[in-house]
Amino acid sequence: MESSRRIYRGSVKRKPACSEAYQPPWQACQGAFMKLACIGPLRPSRTGVADFTENLLPFLADRCEIELFTDGYAPSESPISQRFPVGDIGEFIRSAFRFDGVLYQMGNHYRYHRAVFEALVRVPGVVMLHDCVLNQFFGKYALERGNFGTFRNLFELCYGRQTAESELASFWNAHGDPYRFPMAGAIARCSRGTIVMSEYGKDIVLQEARETPVLKVNFPYFGGPGAPAPVNDFRRKFNVPEGAFIVASMGHMTPAKRIHVAVDAFQELSAKYSNSLFLLAGETSSRYPVIDRIRRGSFPNVVYLGYLTKSELDALMAVADVCINLRYPSTGEMSNALIDMLGCGKVVVVSNHAQFTEFPDDVCIKINLGPRERDDLASELLKLASDDARRSSVGEAARSYIASEHSPEAAAEAISQFIAEHSRSEPLLSPGAMKVLLAPDAPMKRYKQAFAYNRKRFSSFFNEYGLAHTMRTAIERMRARTNAKSPKACG
Structure with a gap:
């Protein structure tokens, strides 16, 4: 058995300093x-990102000897952790020389990826970008x-000093548009x-870091x-009756998912x-009050199910007749x-x-943005509710396309070769x-910048949502930050 899995560990005489670029000893060779x-x-x-990583690992393990590292908590008792x-x-x-x-798995959620970014800065490696808009x-x-200088430096790195001087003021006033300035180049x-x-997503990266090697995998x-x-x-x-026509939407509910548009359009279907x-499942954003209105029963036949387990999500997908996955603006991510x-x-x-235009037209139904x-x-x-044959045809085209073009074996092979x-x-x-x-920056400058930014941000939030919602959101975020620092919060 050992001969079929020849493991080459290389030899390293010393541990490199964190300020040096770490050079792996391994060189690609047949069967290694x-x-x-x-x-x-x-x-x-x-x-x-956690779901994706654990799903991909068994396929990478056929090609690599793997160790996992995460940010200060014990993962759940799952086959992966065992x-x-x-x-x-x-x-x-401390042991990167081994x-x-x-391979870094990098997204735009600060709590989950701060330590990933800091490790990348100290020990360069290959990064898998799950989101290409990293401005926020x-x-x-x-x-x-407490350091706006960091943001200014990284912004200038991606777009140059002239653009930084003309655009950064909008970010200091909490009105900057992160989608115009993704900042993926800082990671690349x-x-x-x-x-x-x-x-x-590949285009976003290359616009900001033209010389960097980039691999696109499905x-x-x-x-x-x-x-x-x-x-x-x-x-x-969940009290879902047999014979009901089910429309479903799954994933993290943020304004970019355009649930408000989907709910409004569904009212016309529900009337007929x-x-x-219309069943919705997933985490919600505090910046998206439409979910609160759904919880209060403001929309007939629209039900928010909350965060579901994997088996419950599978069941929801099984009963769904049509699924909705709108997105604008896009961070360049692909939706699991x-x-x-x-x-x-x-x-x-x-x-x-954006990325959804890359699917063939017969695989999914595409809705143009705009007033209509x-x-x-x-x-x-x-149309879909009244046309069983069309639903069957589009669904079968989707199944066939994904089976042929989105193989995990092919992705794992391409990723492992790229790393090598x-x-x-x-x-x-x-x-x-x-x-x-x-x-x-200097301490006094940092404190002044942080105070000015948060005062403007609080004022903007207050004007949009009112005092009660603003205070509730602030308290929830403070609690979330406290829980995030506790190892018990994640397992």
């Missing part, structure tokens, strides 16, 4: 297994450190290579034959088909829920925008240069 460190969030963190060694990110930084390659991540990173420049899952579909979804239990628990139900819906042969309605978005969506829902090819590539920006960019 590289020792790979995977850094990022794991379950039970409620983030799609199969792979799991350590803290700080431990990885590994032949490093860096904004929070600067605020947490301190990595050995960048992996994205859409051509749209988001893998991890579904397939398995235990039957507990449909009957699901129907009983009284047995129709969308790939699952298509892979299951569901009819999915998407926004005809709501009307076009309502029209498509009415670039394990010795020099980052565009050395760890020493990044350390200078992240250097803090």
Whole structure:
């Protein structure tokens, strides 16, 4: 057995200093297994990046010897944590010399990815970008450190001094548009290579870091034959009647998911088909009051189910007749829920925008943005409700396309080869240069900047949502930050 898995560990005489660019000893050779460190969030963190990582690991394990590192908490008792060694990110930084390659899983959620970014700065590796709009991540990173100089330096790195001087004032006033200035280049420049899952995301990275190596892989579909979804239990628990026409939306509910448009369009369907139900599942954003209105029963036949377990999500997908996955603006990410819906042969309605334009037209229903978005969506829902043959045809085209183009084996092979090819590539920006960019401002300047920014942000939030909602949100965020610092919060 050992001969079929020849593991080459290399030889290292010393541990490199954190300010030096770490050079892995491993070189790609036929039949060799590289020792790979995977850094990022794991379950039970409620983030799609954790789900993606744990789903991909078994396929990477056929090609690499893997150790996992996450941010200061014990992962859930799952087959993944029992199969792979799991350590803290700080431990990885101290022992990075043991590994032949490093794969970082990077998203835009500050709480889950702050430590990932800090490890990347100290020990460069290949980064898998799950979101390509990282402006708000860096904004929070600067605020947490009380250091607007960090944000200014990274912004200037991506767009130049002239653009920084003309645009940064809007961010100081809490009115900047993060989608105009994604800042993915800051991550790409301190990595050995960048992996994205859409051509749209690839373009964002290359616009800000033209010389960086970039690999685009299709988001893998991890579904397939398995235990039957507990449909009957699901129907009983959530009071979903047999024979109802089910429209479903799954994932983190933020304003960009355009749930308000979908709910408005569904009202037209509900008026004609009284047995129709719109079921929503996933975490919610405090910045999205439409979910509160749904909870209060403001919309007939629209039900928010909350955060569901994996088996409950499978059951929801099984009973759904049509799924809605709108998105604007886009951060360049590919939706795990969308790939699952298509892979299951569901009819999915998407926004005809950004990465979703990359799907063939016969695989999903595309809705144009603009003044007719709501009307076009309502029209498509009415057509789909009355046309079983069309739903079947679109669903089968989706299933076939995902099966042929979104293989996890192909993704794992491409990722492992890319890491092997670039394990010795020099980052565009050395760890020493990044350390200078992240250097803090003088203490008094930091305090003044943080106070001015938060005062303006609080005022903007108060004017939009009122005092009660603003105070409730502030308290919830303080509690979330406190819980995040406690190891018990995540397991």
